[in-house]
Amino acid sequence: MVRNPLFKHIDEMVPWNAREHMLECVAWTPEAPDVMTFTFRAEHEHIWFRYLPGQYITLELPVGPEPLLRTYTISSSPSRPFTIAVTVKAQKDSIGTRWMFENLHPGMKIRAIGPLGDFSYVKHPADKYLFISAGSGITPMMAMTRDLGDRDPDTDIAFIHCARSPNDIIFRWELEYKARYMPFFNLGFIVSELERTQLWSGLKGFIDRAKIGLLVPDFLERQVFCCGPEPFMATVRESLISSSFDMENQYFEETFTPELPPPTVGVGDSGEAEKLFTIAFAEAGVRVEAEPGFTILQMARSAGVRIPAACESGICGTCRVKCRSGKVDMQHNGGILDDEMDDGYILACCSRPLSDVEVEA
Ligand SMILES: Cc1cc2nc3c(=O)[nH]c(=O)nc-3n(C[C@H](O)[C@H](O)[C@H](O)COP(=O)(O)OP(=O)(O)OC[C@H]3O[C@@H](n4cnc5c(N)ncnc54)[C@H](O)[C@@H]3O)c2cc1C
Structure with a gap:
């Protein structure tokens, strides 16, 4: 019997399990004024999507010379695991989402980071x-x-x-x-x-x-x-x-709208000037002296080290990096799980060094 090559049983496929993926847009569907659903399949046809309903991904949108990262909830359901979809609303002065409306079409591939997030009935079951x-x-x-x-x-x-x-x-x-x-x-x-x-x-x-x-x-x-x-x-x-x-x-x-982190200051609670610590970016082979009050992400940028980041306020988890050694003060807004912190991960956008630190970036 001839079988359509697109058809695969789920046990002939492997789950989505890396943190970064290439997605291919397969459809766009208007939902309401300025609201569109974009549906994607995995770049490789043997992959099925494994995530919790309510989790989100961050898309790397090639808007300019530097990609723009935007976080969107996966609006499709993991019970139908062969495609995923995001449903996006373009505000009046939108840059990223508007770019999707005008440029993202079936056949186009974009990079995604995730899935991430804890906002799911699976984590909080009830009758x-x-x-x-x-x-x-x-x-x-x-x-x-x-x-x-x-x-x-x-x-x-x-x-x-x-x-x-x-x-x-x-x-x-x-x-x-x-x-x-x-x-x-x-x-x-x-x-x-x-x-x-x-x-x-x-x-x-x-x-x-x-x-x-x-x-x-x-x-x-x-x-x-x-x-x-x-x-x-x-x-x-x-x-x-x-x-x-x-x-x-x-x-x-x-929350979809990040609360900006408190302004950075150069003095600690005691009124003393903060001690200067070094931050080592292990993969880039770069070491910098941290400016007081600056985040690991800000210092990475000033040193030319790229850590992908989207909301920059500890919500979306895109800037998660492993902290190999040292201590940080992390003021996140739910973008990192307890398990991830136990495994030594931090969010670079909202972590400030409390000692010399080495991160995997
Ligand atoms: C965990 C998470 C899940 C998200 N899920 C979705 C989703 O499913 N669908 C979706 O459309 N968006 C979602 N967002 C919001 C999305 O990431 C963007 O912030 C939003 O779409 C604005 O990006 P933009 O490129 O359109 O606008 P930008 O160019 O970033 O900003 C344009 C203007 O819009 C304002 N703005 C920025 N963010 C918002 C916002 N969320 N609401 C209203 N005004 C805003 C800015 O202040 C600015 O004036 C989510 C965000 C997070 C953190």
Whole structure:
């Protein structure tokens, strides 16, 4: 019997297991105004994608002489492991994402770093989930919903998504379809703008405690995952806290907009000038004297050593490097796992030396 050469059983393939990969774009799909899904396959056809739903990758976009690194959640599901997708929203003055809209097309190959991240139901299992998102913050929720829908369609999921207008709801039709075939999938949309003649059966306005209670009366019993712009997440947090929600054990959030690290200073807490330490970049064979208050990433750049970095605020994990010796003060924002720290990894963008250090870069 003749078999299509594209077809392979999963046991004839190997999982994605390096940290850097070449991806080939196979499709782009418009989702909403200024929102596009790009789907990729691995450069080698014998590779399948192994990641957790909710994790992200960083794409190296060849925008100029130096690539621009941008981090995006994988919006597809690991339950369908032959391709991966990212769903990206281009803001008005976007550089990286806009480049993808204008240049990334099927057949083109780009480098990706990852997968990384801890924002996944797999890490925080529960009987009932509440996914709350706004704008492009829907992407990790969609990955988790797709995955749960494939693995266990009986999972109890309440999903609240907020958008500017009905037309801006990303994945609207797929979510409505899931609400029909997943018996315990409860979907609620909230939009802030409606045209006068537009038909709309969802809620109108902005998210608040009353709307969460109305859409999901048993929200206190659920594991909550939240993603969206910071003011939106702040309102969700306040709503939950005012209902005595167990934030410590039942609330998880992902931020897309990095909080910039505190300004660097040249003096320590004691008011004393900081001691000068050396940083050795082992692979580059370069050693520099660290400027007080500067991060390992800043010192690498000043020494001409390239460490890939994207968010530069300890979220995305792209600048992870192994610290072979020495101590650092690392003020990260969740971009590195405890296991990785135990194995000696640090994030160069938010680590400042506390002694002489040697890193693998
Ligand atoms: C863990 C993680 C996951 C992410 N997942 C996604 C995803 O699934 N889909 C997606 O579209 N984006 C996602 N992002 C955000 C993405 O990495 C970029 O920050 C964002 O797309 C802006 O990049 P740009 O090249 O379009 O704009 P830039 O050229 O970097 O910036 C243009 C303007 O947009 C502003 N800006 C930068 N970031 C944001 C932002 N997140 N929201 C609003 N304005 C911003 C800047 O201040 C600037 O004024 C994620 C970020 C992180 C850290």
